[in-house]
Amino acid sequence: MTTQRTGVIAFQGDLGAYSHEACRNARPRMDVLPCPTFEDVIEAVRSGKADLAMLPVENSTYGRVADSHRLLPQSGLHIIDEAFVRVRIALMSVPGRKLEEIRLVRAHLVLLPQSAGFLRSHGISGHAAADSAGAAADLARSHAPGEGVLASEIAADIHGLEVLARDIEDNAHNTTRFLIMSREPDPSRRAERMMTTFVFRVRNIPAALYKAMGGFATNGVNMTKLESYMVDGNFTATQFYADIEGHPDDANVRLALDELGYFTTHMSLLGVYPADPRRFG
The missing domain is CATH 3.40.190.10 (Periplasmic binding protein-like II)
Known part of the structure; x- marks a missing residue:
């Protein structure tokens, strides 16, 4: 029996890449579109050639995937899912x-x-x-x-x-985290455990970042990732990327984001999506 296909998902690399494996695992009913660069993956979704993008953002052994990570804030796309793939070499x-x-x-x-x-x-x-x-x-x-x-x-x-x-990697727990991105957001609560990702810029006041983070600590919101970006090549302007556990409708998350607003000049959501169960072991 032939499986009915339901759209196209784009990834960077050739057929057989780990990103291709991630597409197979997370969206087995979708056709795949290999792309030469991460920019091409994003443009494929923007233009409508693909419905979704599969982008690697970090690996448990070598850290963040800088080439894709830097594109997220300005991509115009929205995170709708995450996928953890065990890297078997x-x-x-x-x-x-x-x-x-x-x-x-x-x-x-x-x-x-x-x-x-x-x-x-x-x-x-x-x-x-x-x-x-x-x-x-x-x-x-x-x-x-x-x-x-x-x-x-x-x-x-x-x-x-x-x-x-098979399985010749030195680290038996080597895992890559991927983000699945779409033209349209899906902020619905689709699982018990949700993740929220956003970017923000702090105000130019002393201890602004410390104060901005305070609301997450006092409201019991777990921040699992905080990354900084240089803005327009300016050493004095910094944008931050953050992942937190929870949904914006959760009372404690809402209070933390409200408090964040007092110490930022800009904040925008990149996505609200279910946490991959492998995130918690």
């Missing part, structure tokens, strides 16, 4: 090749240090590639001798490669 090569034949692997720069122990123990050198799934596609075409690729297993499925080793 597979070593793959052309069919028939054995692990002991591999002397070099190509992968996105962030994957190489995450599997350094395995590579070192097998005498394999790592070379950075722009995109792991793209490296898989290149190897499938070239059949370069002695070469392999580190990527998600779906890259092997898509590009006709053979997995020689």
